[in-house]
Amino acid sequence: MSERIIEFREALCEAMSEEMRTDQKVFLLGEEVAQYNGAYKISKGMLDEFGPRRVIDTPISESGFSGMAIGAAMRGLRPIVEFMSWSFSLVAADPILNNAAKMLYMSGGQFGCPIVFRGNDGAGGQLGSTHSWCIESLYANVPGLKMAIPYDAYDAKGLLKTAIRDDNPVFFLESERLLSITGHVPEEDYTVPFGQALIRRQGADCTIISFGRPLYFCQEAAIELAKEGIDCEIIDGRTIRPLDIETMVTSVKKTNACVVVDQSWSFASIGSEVASQIHRYCFDDLDNFVHRVHSDDVPTPYASNLEQAYLPNTRKICEAVRGATYNT
């Protein structure tokens, strides 16, 4: 086994390139993905390797190129659509939600839509409220799509390969704040299956469930709380649809306390859905109601200090865990 360390963005690039080498139907399109090597340099070198027919620069028209890609997917190709930011996908809501997610059902099984939509999701870079969307709660509400949120370079590559091979539309949510982090990624082919959560830290007192970037806040909180004698177990859900509730339930049955950390807003969110399911399946095992940590219920602030305070940060997670475990 190799101990190769690469960046999160390189892992994404490897996943796309490897799949494009093995499957001629796979291609990438999006704004600046080709000649500029990607707005965030994720598709670096791909134009050179695969040429302009398979790595396609598009006009600034998310609705147009998403719809075009969906048409291609319906006819048997396997497009990867890069949104520079998921915030920009809002103008393509009709094709991605109304066409991609529903196509298999509405065509009575005649047309599938094997497509990956991927891009940056979430706040944290002083991009202002309109460019700081966490779309997971908004989009995960729609049946027919899958949604994955990688935590590190290893999962970024493994989950993206699974996404490209999946016959359903997959919404793949990366974080701009994580693209430069490095991690161990094997050189040999591997995938990370959907619907299998991972315990990132073992603990006895409280289960913390999260996805993607907030997991880093959870790790910091767990270190802080360990000093107070509170032993946290951290679960990385990895995919929101499908949701691996079994792993979460098993953990909560052990700890009897649960905190869900979700970077979207609290109302009708991933956090509220997970909490609801935990309440259902762990009712007799809970010592307290499931506590939730979200971004504050306001548009994302631009000011750096306000933005950090707004996020589901370490301080908020510590408070929630203390509350859930009666250690206030």
Place this chain on the structure above:
Amino acid sequence: MPIEITMPRLSDTMEEGTLLHWYKKVGDVISSGDVLADIETDKATMELQSFDDGIFSKIIVQEGEKVEIGKVIALITEEDESPAQEVSETEPVQEVSETEPAPTKQDYEQGMTISPIARRLADEYKIDVHNIQGSGPSGRIIKRDILQVVDTTKETSSAAATTKPEEIIQPLVSEPEVVATSHSIVSIAPWRENRSEPLSNMRQIIAKKLVESKQTIPHYQVTMSFDMDPLLEIRATLNKQLVSSGVKLSVNDFLVRCCALAMAEHPAFNASFGGDCIYYHGPVNVGVAIAIPEERGGGLVVGTIRDADQKSLRAISQESARLSNKAKEKGLSMEEMSDSTFTISNLGMFGVEHFTAIINPPNSAILAVGAAVEKPVVRSGELVVGHELSATLSLDHRVIDGAMAARYLKTLKDLIENPASLLV
């Protein structure tokens, strides 16, 4: 399939009901229309009737318990079914004897809060939760509290290694008693302790309605004294004649009739303030405040004597006695408490000479009646001993002005002091 009887919605504002009394016991044959139970809502006590025929097979909500509407409170099995599924028909006795000696679940007091995992652990370790002071918010018993007891138990058991598991729990159960004995002097006067009791439905309603009344209605009071000798004399005569019929007229019955006749003459006293209008009621319905005995939870209700101006003294007396008894024994129905247009509150029987009352909305007046007191009075220029009663009207100034109140009291005085007119 057993038929589920659920807590019904008996009033518009009802969210939960208290099961006061079951009229049926398990095994009784039920016909549609049978009264199954008395339910106390936020406003009244009402009867719960069965919509189905069958056999009363299970009581789920016990007397005194309060549950939300829609919750199953009892089961009825149809007659051709086996009566209750959990009891075997062939060997019912054995079934019972098997389940009874080792109850795994314990009863949790109403209002007690305990987290689900703490409850499950308490059941598993057979720990009596009633002796545990919860450390969670509002005294919620949480996992930590149970585990502490388990730890203490383990220590006790390792100290006395031969003790059988069942006996280990013993010291915990009796612990509070030991404490109580050593502090017996303090516990002689437990009533000295501060305590709080949750409001009953009735007290909540009283609190809400009367604050609303006192804060929104511009109250003022007008008092008048009445010579009661003629009325008391005619009352004594009538009661002597009515002994055989079981009717005993009270002073209050006379006052109900007097007030009703005076209301018919002064429509503003049979009216409600309507924001942009004054609403004059047709029927003259006199409400009578009835105190509920302490042992029945205390509080008061207003029973309505409908069309009181049309009713004879005897009819008023019978209706008043019926309402009073029912209110004290099982509570009044919504109908029996609705639609009064004027209220009389009488504390004369307690020896009170004078007090003021708060208007019972949407009434625009209430009469607070004191006792008929024997005192020196001036009659025809001479000082004699006579009976005098003082009554105080509280009035809604938006409907009734002072002079109108004075004129009403004048009419009332004429009626009370010339009681022969009440007989016709």
